Amino acid sequence: MEHHQTVTTVSKSMPDRAMLGVRQVLSRGETLYTEDDFAGDWFIVLSGVLRTCRYLPDGHRQVTGFFFPEDVFGLEAPTRRTSAEAVTEVVLMRYDRAFLDGDEEVSLPSLGHARHLLLGALDAAEGRIELLGLRSACERVAGFLLRMDSLMDADGYIFLPMGRADIADYLALTVETVSRTLSLLARRKLLSFRGPQRVLLVSRSQLEELAGGRPWSSPATIVQQNIAYTAQRDGPGHLRTNHYISH
Amino acid sequence: MEHHQTVTTVSKSMPDRAMLGVRQVLSRGETLYTEDDFAGDWFIVLSGVLRTCRYLPDGHRQVTGFFFPEDVFGLEAPTRRTSAEAVTEVVLMRYDRAFLDGDEEVSLPSLGHARHLLLGALDAAEGRIELLGLRSACERVAGFLLRMDSLMDADGYIFLPMGRADIADYLALTVETVSRTLSLLARRKLLSFRGPQRVLLVSRSQLEELAGGRPWSSPATIVQQNIAYTAQRDGPGHLRTNHYISH
DNA sequence: CGGTCTGTTGATACGTGTCAAATCACGTGG
DNA sequence: CCACGTGATTTGACACGTATCAACAGACCG
CATH class of the missing domain: 2.60.120.10 (Jelly Rolls)
Structure with a gap:
């Protein structure tokens, strides 16, 4: 480099x-x-x-x-x-x-x-x-990760050089919310971590959806597809409560 | 013009x-x-x-x-x-x-x-x-108004050419939150409205405080001055409850 | 092995989104 | 000039998402 x-x-x-x-x-x-x-x-x-x-x-x-x-x-x-x-x-x-x-x-x-x-x-x-115009933590975190694509290693993993606090202050969120959101996306298997700094974008397409996706055209044909925290079951034990609850 | x-x-x-x-x-x-x-x-x-x-x-x-x-x-x-x-x-x-x-x-x-x-x-x-990096609705709305200063009339009132929906989508908030925040700031007498489009910035200094103020210098001497919705009494009946309650 | 720093998780408070309804502003036509 | 209709704005009630406060776990270093 x-x-x-x-x-x-x-x-x-x-x-x-x-x-x-x-x-x-x-x-x-x-x-x-x-x-x-x-x-x-x-x-x-x-x-x-x-x-x-x-x-x-x-x-x-x-x-x-x-x-x-x-x-x-x-x-x-x-x-x-x-x-x-x-x-x-x-x-x-x-x-x-x-x-x-x-x-x-x-x-x-x-x-x-x-x-x-x-x-x-x-x-x-x-x-x-x-990026900052996105409304939910999920959208902003997903958008953030997609923009870090250029940091990808040979093995496909992204290395995040900045800490959670930096990300939080960049996205106008708290450290806790960033951490929780990353954990959630990992549980949903859109991401995979190898230590806190190394992350693999497993499903770019779903992340793009969350992040407001590749642009779109006109204010018509609205495909209501609001993926909230609670709108999908997790991997095994379909825990779709609020408050990020999981285990 | x-x-x-x-x-x-x-x-x-x-x-x-x-x-x-x-x-x-x-x-x-x-x-x-x-x-x-x-x-x-x-x-x-x-x-x-x-x-x-x-x-x-x-x-x-x-x-x-x-x-x-x-x-x-x-x-x-x-x-x-x-x-x-x-x-x-x-x-x-x-x-x-x-x-x-x-x-x-x-x-x-x-x-x-x-x-x-x-x-x-x-x-x-x-x-x-x-502006978008500010965290609360209050901060962003206050910041937004301060940036509209150039739209000031001869009488000191700012004429807002855009609707509440435009402001909301600009600040990544909802119309209702923008409206409520403006009402709140007006009740607190930081603003004064003459119709929904014409607003007077009564106390620029307090608005600047809310908006993250004129920049500041270093990460020291933090003057904790977090003016939340609930942190001050209103004009007469000191109603400092949440949910914007007033009357 | 005990420090501190960073990151994660939990419990709860509170701010904002959502849905619904009332009110207001303003253009049109009577 | 005023009545009316329509859309914009405001307000209310409530649900949900995020901030806050606290505790815990892991990494790094002395």
């Missing part, structure tokens, strides 16, 4: 506006910048996973995004909307803001023009909006 | 890549494009209000954005992620996608370069993410 060798050791030797960045490494949990900092640079993840967060006055934390290799972040205007923290060890490229504000067209190594890059960031943000 | 005279009647006479758009008018409720359509153009709102929606397989509708004058939308990749529908009568400018994809730098009338425009759209999307 460590292909940053091709992109890294650029910069500084060229004095001109040749659009080159600086490579930077963060260790687990390290904070790159904080809310309200001056937003001088923007970044591209080369390896590892990073999260952006807000800390609300009531003490709650909001995770506004996870960023994986090739993802761009930190593009916001004069000050930071969020802080940026390393979920795992992270290697990233730092670019000067002037390269976006300036008049010259920017060409980035292996990522094309600045416009292309911005469109990608916008697309990712809209994906997050769709 | 109708300043589109300066921007409108351009286009077509100039054959070259002079970056000019076509003016277009939508009437209330009209659909501009639909999910999965080919995304050939993008748009800027000149007047009126527009919404983008997804229709989920379970019949629910998700409103992923409201767009006001000067807002940009429809920038997504080869096909539409959402449909676009006019909330009020809308006047907009339509631009060809090639102006974004092309190599030449684009300069738009009164909006600067394409990059600037994309950064604006990204900023708006991130604002929506922060």
Whole structure:
């Protein structure tokens, strides 16, 4: 996965506006910048996973995004909307803001023009909006897992680099609800866990249904198919009570 | 408000890549494009209000954005992620996608370069993410109202062009919950209504508190100030029961 | 082997969804 | 200008889903 060798050791030797960045490494949990900092640079993840967060006055934390290799972040205007923290060890490229504000067209190594890059960031943000717009914990958790598909290993298992708390704060749920929902989906055999971090999506199609599925077209022909917690029997002992009860 | 005279009647006479758009008018409720359509153009709102929606397989509708004058939308990749529908009568400018994809730098009338425009759209999307990341109905409704500040009249009242259903589908709530929450905030005298569409933000500071407030800094010094429905007495008869009970 | 941290499970309170009905806003026609 | 009809909004009663508080289990580390 460590292909940053091709992109890294650029910069500084060229004095001109040749659009080159600086490579930077963060260790687990390290904070790159904080809310309200001056937003001088923007970044591209080369390896590892990073999260952006807000800390609300009531003490709650909001995770506004996870960023994986090739993802761009930190593009916001004069000050930071969020802080940026390393979920795992992270290697990233730092670019000067002037390269976006300036008049010259920017060409980035292996990522094309600045416009292309911005469109990608916008697309990712809209994906997050769709995810957060889902109503139930089940929908959001299923949607979340489907978006982590790119983290799949050779054996088909997804490795979740972030903890339950990160997921919860990302989906506007509690740790307990995330954990319960994952357990439930596993009991329903839509998922299979190998430790808390490694998960196999057994039935993508059913997960997509839960998550509001592949888009749909017009407001007609409504196929009522509301799969609630209580609407199906479990594996063996068809325990379809509320409160996640199982055993 | 109708300043589109300066921007409108351009286009077509100039054959070259002079970056000019076509003016277009939508009437209330009209659909501009639909999910999965080919995304050939993008748009800027000149007047009126527009919404983008997804229709989920379970019949629910998700409103992923409201767009006001000067807002940009429809920038997504080869096909539409959402449909676009006019909330009020809308006047907009339509631009060809090639102006974004092309190599030449684009300069738009009164909006600067394409990059600037994309950064604006990204900023708006991130604002929506922060809003949807709030947990309770109270927080989201308060946050929503604060973001509608720009719709303020001369008398200080905000005119809400969209119905309760639009707000509900935007905040991932039900119509009833939105209505109840607005009523509650009005009883608490943070709001004052003059008909369902016209609302005055009586206490912005308290609304900001509810909405997760102006950002905050670090994960320390937590000022526990969780204003729940039941945590305060109402105007006269301190009825702090649950279920929104009041009278 | 006893710390702490993360994740899971349980019991219960409470917030929000659902279904139903009343009320209000507003356009139409008398 | 007012009566009426229709749709939007508000309110009520109740069920259900999620938050909360608490306890337990497992992983990692000293």
